[in-house]
Amino acid sequence: MSGSSITIAAKDGGSFSAYLARPAGGAPAPAIVVIQEIFGVNAVMRGVADWLAGEGYVAIVPDLFWRIEPGIDITDQSKAEWDRAFQLFGAFDRDKGIIDIDATRAVAATLPGTNGKVGAVGYCLGGHMAYRTAAETAVDATVGYYGVGINDVLHLAPGIRKPLMLHVAEKDGFVPPEAQAKIADGLGGNPLVTIHTYLGQDHAFARIGGAHYDQASADLANRRTLDFFAAHLG
Structure with a gap:
């Protein structure tokens, strides 16, 4: 596999970059859009794309903060970076973010070496x-990992017509129990939706190097994610 950068035209003008990781071998593969956390297209997100490429997928990570500032690439290792990340989180236009994700999806479906199937996986803000x-x-x-604020947009749930899997951290400091209950109630009746709860885990339990990283839970969630994509993108 190898990583590179491509440029995607925005539907409302302008363009943005995306990190692209391809699997080894020449057989047509499904594509997966990787939706960033609040730290931009950083080493963690590029690592997710590389992992998925290693599992046989074409992975593409769009720069969703480009309308605020292109090329954000920070970590979760300092207070200054956390402050910047929350500033970006507050400034991010989610409606335009969906437009950019959909533009990425359309490009991913037609990239050379892909088979036309496109999945998506997101973390934190990207989980939302x-x-x-x-x-x-x-x-x-x-697939969404520990998405924040899903309980506020459950009115969109009738639009779910393809399989969705959510990984929920039971002790998520950003998604309290009442929000988790609301999500379960709002989505539990849809047979296309699968919700896994990770007992005792806090937000970002799958972020390697993060304060709440838990390898056992991350490995379980990642295995479920790969099985899910294998079932629905094959």
């Missing part, structure tokens, strides 16, 4: 956007 991607785009299968 993954839910919206499932509800508002033609993506074929979507």
